[in-house]
Amino acid sequence: MNLPAPPNFGVQAEPRALAPGRRKRQHRSRPLIRSAGVRFALAYAVVFGVSAFALAFSIWYSTLDLLQRQVEVDIRNDALVLDEHYQLGGLPSLIAAIHDRLTDVTQSDGIYLLEDALGNRLIGNLDTWPNGLNQVNTWYELPVTRDHQSSVALLRAYSLPGGGELLVGRDVTARDKLRNVLRDGLLWALGLMFALGILGAFLVRSLFRRMMRDISTTTRAIARGDLARRIPLTGDGDEFDELATIINDMLDRISRLMDGVRQVSNAIAHDLRTPITRARTRLEDASLHAHSAEDLQSAIERATLDLDGIVGVFEALLRIAEIEAGSRRAAFAPIDLAPMLHDMDELYRAVAEERGLTLETRIEPRLPLLGDRDLVQQAVANLLDNALKFTEPGTVIGFTARLEEAVIEIAITDRGPGIAEPDRARATERFFRAESARSTAGSGLGLALVAAVAQLHNGTLLLADNDPGLRAVITLPARSS
Numbered sequence: 001m002n003l004p005a006p007p008n009f010g011v012q013a014e015p016r017a018l019a020p021g022r023r024k025r026q027h028r029s030r031p032l033i034r035s036a037g038v039r040f041a042l043a044y045a046v047v048f049g050v051s052a053f054a055l056a057f058s059i060w061y062s063t064l065d066l067l068q069r070q071v072e073v074d075i076r077n078d079a080l081v082l083d084e085h086y087q088l089g090g091l092p093s094l095i096a097a098i099h100d101r102l103t104d105v106t107q108s109d110g111i112y113l114l115e116d117a118l119g120n121r122l123i124g125n126l127d128t129w130p131n132g133l134n135q136v137n138t139w140y141e142l143p144v145t146r147d148h149q150s151s152v153a154l155l156r157a158y159s160l161p162g163g164g165e166l167l168v169g170r171d172v173t174a175r176d177k178l179r180n181v182l183r184d185g186l187l188w189a190l191g192l193m194f195a196l197g198i199l200g201a202f203l204v205r206s207l208f209r210r211m212m213r214d215i216s217t218t219t220r221a222i223a224r225g226d227l228a229r230r231i232p233l234t235g236d237g238d239e240f241d242e243l244a245t246i247i248n249d250m251l252d253r254i255s256r257l258m259d260g261v262r263q264v265s266n267a268i269a270h271d272l273r274t275p276i277t278r279a280r281t282r283l284e285d286a287s288l289h290a291h292s293a294e295d296l297q298s299a300i301e302r303a304t305l306d307l308d309g310i311v312g313v314f315e316a317l318l319r320i321a322e323i324e325a326g327s328r329r330a331a332f333a334p335i336d337l338a339p340m341l342h343d344m345d346e347l348y349r350a351v352a353e354e355r356g357l358t359l360e361t362r363i364e365p366r367l368p369l370l371g372d373r374d375l376v377q378q379a380v381a382n383l384l385d386n387a388l389k390f391t392e393p394g395t396v397i398g399f400t401a402r403l404e405e406a407v408i409e410i411a412i413t414d415r416g417p418g419i420a421e422p423d424r425a426r427a428t429e430r431f432f433r434a435e436s437a438r439s440t441a442g443s444g445l446g447l448a449l450v451a452a453v454a455q456l457h458n459g460t461l462l463l464a465d466n467d468p469g470l471r472a473v474i475t476l477p478a479r480s481s
């Protein structure tokens with residue numbers, strides 16, 4: 001098509017006018033906490049730090065708890081055995097047993113002290129009764145002096161049935177040392193984890209920024225009017241790739257729509273300029289050169305016809321737009337297409353015969369649909385019009401309508417030139433007319449309306465090769481009853 005310069009409708013001009021202000025806003029540095037990347041990184045660091053701390057604390061606590069319990073069990077069992085000795089052999093047997101323990105080098109952490117009812121020391125390795133230990137059957141952790149060396153011990157005192165008191169305990173200095181080693185180790189680990197958390201947060205932040213940068217540079221460029229830009233994919237198939245793919249698909253669709261708008265506006269300008277200019281020339285010509293009232297009259301009549309054609313094109317455009325908007329769905333009613341199609345068959349049979357064409361019709365008796373009768377009729381009429389318009393006399397036009405598996409299929413076939421494969425996808429675009437159709441009358445809006453009507457009914461329009469000729473099929477979901 002040889003088109004005039006594309007009219008611009010302000011589609012491209014608008015973002016350009018806005019761009020400087022927007023750029024300014026985007027480049028103003030924002031407070032650190034307002035940055036999503038920083039917030040994300042902080043959240044990561046906090047979660048990481050809290051979980052690391054919880055882990056370290058639980059290891060520390062359960063280890064110490066276990067050690068404490070072990071010592072307690074050890075002391076209890078020791079006391080039980082000593083009690084048996086006491087039961088069996090009285091005080092002398094108990095003293096002998098304690099003596100055994102004190103001389104056993106493998107049990108160097110054992111602490112014992114046996115006193116009689118008067119508080120006299122009978123045997124043991126503590127010089128004096130520990131300060132502060134004044135209740136029996138209670139756990140104490142106290143500093144003690146053993147062999148002139150001070151240490152810490154876990155202790156429990158028992159009273160003997162015959163008077164006197166027995167103190168059994170364990171030196172826990174070693175355990176305390178272990179506790180400190182464990183605490184230091186865990187603190188170091190915690191510090192390391194904290195550092196790692198901060199490092200991880202920075203990594204997360206820079207990753208976040210890198211991903212965002214690709215998307216924001218591209219979208220910013222698009223906002224400035226470079227619609228061909230697309231977000232580069234990393235190829236990892238990750239969430240950002242997924243997002244980028246979605247955005248790219250959206251951009252493809254937008255640019256297709258904009259192409260469509262541009263094409264339609266070009267086509268409107270192009271298609272209507274000729275008849276408008278013609279009408280204008282006619283009127284001007286008549287006003288300058290008409291010799292009689294009849295000349296003037298006929299010029300006006302022909303100009304009116306031209307203008308009617310233009311009005312017709314606009315009406316068709318508005319009708320397609322209305323159908324595409326879907327508002328007519330509200331007026332859908334249960335109908336049977338069969339009688340309406342029979343009426344059309346009758347009407348078109350006459351026209352076809354006039355043109356030396358034969359109509360071969362097969363319409364099933366029941367074609368229930370929830371839809372708009374007038375629109376379906378208009379769509380079928382458009383297809384029949386085309387079949388009549390584009391075929392040579394002497395050929396056959398097929399017109400069939402059937403119901404199969406809850407789908408109504410209306411097919412119109414002809415033996416004309418058909419639509420070349422590369423044109424078929426574009427044939428339903430507004431104003432599309434194949435090069436070969438230039439000599440016939442029409443504005444290229446017929447198939448666009450058929451496609452819109454099919455879509456309104458959740459159906460489709462299929463254009464196929466009839467070998468030779470065109471096979472146009474409207475499929476509509478039938479009404480279940």
Ligand SMILES: Nc1ncnc2c1ncn2[C@@H]1O[C@H](COP(=O)(O)OP(=O)(O)O)[C@@H](O)[C@H]1O
Pocket residue numbers: 382386387390414416417418419427432433434435436437441442443444445446447448469470
């Ligand atoms: N039955 C057909 N046989 C050959 N070409 C067809 C047929 N129907 C449609 N076409 C092609 O598709 C174009 C668009 O059809 P349509 O939208 O009905 O516009 P119009 O009939 O006004 O030309 C036609 O210009 C023509 O090139």
Ligand SMILES: [Mg+2]
Pocket residue numbers: 382385386442445446447
């Ligand atoms: Mg047509």
